Amino acid sequence: MEAAITRAREVELPEKQQAIERVVVSRLQSALDSGSEALMRVELRFARQSGAGHMDVVKRVVDEQLRLYTEQLGSRLRDQLAVATAPLDVKALAAVHFVAVEKKVVDVEQEARRVMLEHIHLLQRSGDVQELTDIEVTARQLEWEYVAQTAAAAVEMATLEQGIAKAVESQNVQNLRRIAEAARQKGLRMMASRADSEAEKLVDKMGELLGLPSDWDIEDLMAKEATRRVKKQEETDRLLLNQMQSLVNDTFFGWGGLGKRTRTRDRKTEAIPDSLEVMSVVHVQNAESYINYNAKRRAIAKTRLEDTPTSPLFTDWNVKTSRVSLERVGKHRDKSLRKELNEYYLFHGTSSASAEAITDKTFDLKLSGSAFGSLFGAGIYFAESSMKADEYGIVDDRGYYAMLLSRVVLGAVNYVDDLDPSTRAKELQESCTSGTYDSIIGDREKVRKTFREFVVFDNHQIYPEYIILYR
Numbered sequence: 001m002e003a004a005i006t007r008a009r010e011v012e013l014p015e016k017q018q019a020i021e022r023v024v025v026s027r028l029q030s031a032l033d034s035g036s037e038a039l040m041r042v043e044l045r046f047a048r049q050s051g052a053g054h055m056d057v058v059k060r061v062v063d064e065q066l067r068l069y070t071e072q073l074g075s076r077l078r079d080q081l082a083v084a085t086a087p088l089d090v091k092a093l094a095a096v097h098f099v100a101v102e103k104k105v106v107d108v109e110q111e112a113r114r115v116m117l118e119h120i121h122l123l124q125r126s127g128d129v130q131e132l133t134d135i136e137v138t139a140r141q142l143e144w145e146y147v148a149q150t151a152a153a154a155v156e157m158a159t160l161e162q163g164i165a166k167a168v169e170s171q172n173v174q175n176l177r178r179i180a181e182a183a184r185q186k187g188l189r190m191m192a193s194r195a196d197s198e199a200e201k202l203v204d205k206m207g208e209l210l211g212l213p214s215d216w217d218i219e220d221l222m223a224k225e226a227t228r229r230v231k232k233q234e235e236t237d238r239l240l241l242n243q244m245q246s247l248v249n250d251t252f253f254g255w256g257g258l259g260k261r262t263r264t265r266d267r268k269t270e271a272i273p274d275s276l277e278v279m280s281v282v283h284v285q286n287a288e289s290y291i292n293y294n295a296k297r298r299a300i301a302k303t304r305l306e307d308t309p310t311s312p313l314f315t316d317w318n319v320k321t322s323r324v325s326l327e328r329v330g331k332h333r334d335k336s337l338r339k340e341l342n343e344y345y346l347f348h349g350t351s352s353a354s355a356e357a358i359t360d361k362t363f364d365l366k367l368s369g370s371a372f373g374s375l376f377g378a379g380i381y382f383a384e385s386s387m388k389a390d391e392y393g394i395v396d397d398r399g400y401y402a403m404l405l406s407r408v409v410l411g412a413v414n415y416v417d418d419l420d421p422s423t424r425a426k427e428l429q430e431s432c433t434s435g436t437y438d439s440i441i442g443d444r445e446k447v448r449k450t451f452r453e454f455v456v457f458d459n460h461q462i463y464p465e466y467i468i469l470y471r
Contacts, residue, residue, distance in 0.1 A: 240330035256449030342410035346382035349392030377429025411438030
């Protein structure tokens with residue numbers, strides 16, 4: 001080859017240049033054929049030194065050299081990518097990614113990003129907030145902004161997920177609602193919906209476990225302290241209010257023969273009003289009181305129905321409050337009375353202040369008979385007549401009187417038509433507290449032409465459900 005060059009130098013200039021170019025072409029073609037990027041580099045240098053850098057073959061070799069370099073670089077980057085992902089090294093992976101972006105090695109660039117995002121997703125699912133935070137910090141330091149933002153979002157999601165899990169485990173509905181609101185504010189609608197859904201399931205579960213009515217505001221009750229899970233709400237359901245007024249109207253009567261003129265000595269000298277106008281009805285949701293009531297009702301059902309199936313309770317008492325039904329109005333979508341247990345709505349006249357106190361907790365047996373005596377023993381007395389309940393009403397500062405409308409489960413009834421039952425009041429009381437009976441119906445309507453009285457000696461047989469304010 002050197003001899004050829006020497007000979008070329010001895011010829012005339014045009015012929016000499018042509019001879020050099022032939023040599024350059026030959027050497028470059030040999031380099032191309034070899035596929036060696038290193039040999040191509042040597043021959044390109046020779047071509048430029050020989051003044052043949054303008055030739056088309058030079059461009060072909062340069063293009064091939066670049067192709068080979070890119071191919072080899074891609075291979076090297078793929079090797080580096082494998083090392084950076086087993087185990088995953090954020091800094092090494094970022095280095096591979098940035099080189100791939102710069103050199104336009106698209107498949108490596110995409111793979112590096114995919115591996116990083118998949119790792120973030122797995123960490124989010126496992127709830128590894130600490131590692132996600134570390135990735136976010138590292139990515140920001142390296143100015144790998146897309147990964148930093150994705151890791152930050154994953155930290156937020158994992159934190160919310162952990163919050164939901166903890167709130168469900170601790171049965172904290174309020175925290176679930178707070179998480180839902182926080183998610184909504186951040187535009188995370190699916191997370192907000194999930195937190196709300198978990199809250200609703202938890203409310204339903206808690207209500208079911210506690211035996212509370214499904215149409216109660218259970219979530220509001222659970223937000224209160226365990227000893228103060230009481231909610232009172234004035235009714236606005238027009239149908240319920242109309243039914244309540246009808247109930248008061250239809251029972252404002254005495255069925256002993258004196259009708260609208262029926263009175264007992266408890267009314268004293270007060271005139272009997274022509275009618276009562278219902279001004280307000282307050283629905284009471286008292287979790288503890290209802291749970292106790294429901295447990296007692298189940299116990300009576302077991303004793304009186306399940307354990308003695310061949311001796312059903314006598315239930316034909318014609319209780320007058322049954323004339324107007326409260327089913328399917330207000331919060332009575334699925335709470336029908338159990339007539340087979342002699343469960344009825346009954347009135348109890350009192351003052352507004354006492355109505356509030358009773359519904360805050362329940363009836364206090366220690367106060368039984370403290371105001372008007374106890375004809376049938378130291379129990380809690382109820383009436384089927386709003387006229388009878390009105391005898392015990394005390395006007396408040398607004399000019400309103402109060403009575404409670406309570407659920408009362410009478411169970412097995414001890415019917416008493418003594419002219420003067422007070423002579424054996426202790427015996428009557430013990431007939432119920434001993435378990436022979438669950439309640440007393442004192443038929444003063446029959447013997448005194450006044451009103452029947454309904455008496456229980458266990459305050460768990462009562463659920464004071466409504467405060468009726470009237471004038």
